[in-house]
Amino acid sequence: MAKKSLIQRENKRQKLEQKYHLIRRSSKKKISKVSSLSSSERWEIQVKLQSLPRNSAPIRLHxxxxxxxxxxxxxxxxxxxxxxxxxxxxxxxxxxxxxxxx
CATH class of the missing domain: 4.10.830.10 (Ribosomal Protein S14/S29)
Structure with missing residues (x-):
């Protein structure tokens, strides 16, 4: 049986991921259209992505x-x-x- 604290931490990450899913997805789409963006616009989008909570990234879910x-x-x-x-x-x-x- 896993520790309760680890399970709760995982649940918290799932909630954060659901909360910021749309923001993260829209920012990623904007970055993928890199040919139409200038470097300063791309930089602003990356800063916005990096300002999101670290635990809201789907890669951190287990x-x-x-x-x-x-x-x-x-x-x-x-x-x-x-x-x-x-x-x-x-x-x-x-x-x-x-x-x-x-």
Whole structure:
């Protein structure tokens, strides 16, 4: 089980990312049209982007296990970490997933 403080920090980052998503996306679109902008206009847009909170960047989000909060070995399809997924498959709690046997 992950520490509660780390899970809360991740939730805070998700909220910040949702809050500043539109501002960040529009600024990125403006920068991508670099040929029509002068260097000073581009610089102003970059300053605006850098003034946003650091934790509002989507790259800082980390996927966590739905049950345990584990940050590593997560499967996107299920939202679970590897060992929890394996336990659920062995307990026949995931339909369509089969155990490996050879």
């Amino acid at each position: 996927r966590r296990c739905f049950l345990t909060g584990r940050p590593r070995a997560n499967y996107r399809d299920f939202g679970l970490s590897g060992h929890i997924l394996r336990e659920m498959v062995y307990a026949c709690l995931l339909p369509g997933a089969t155990r490996s046997s050879w």
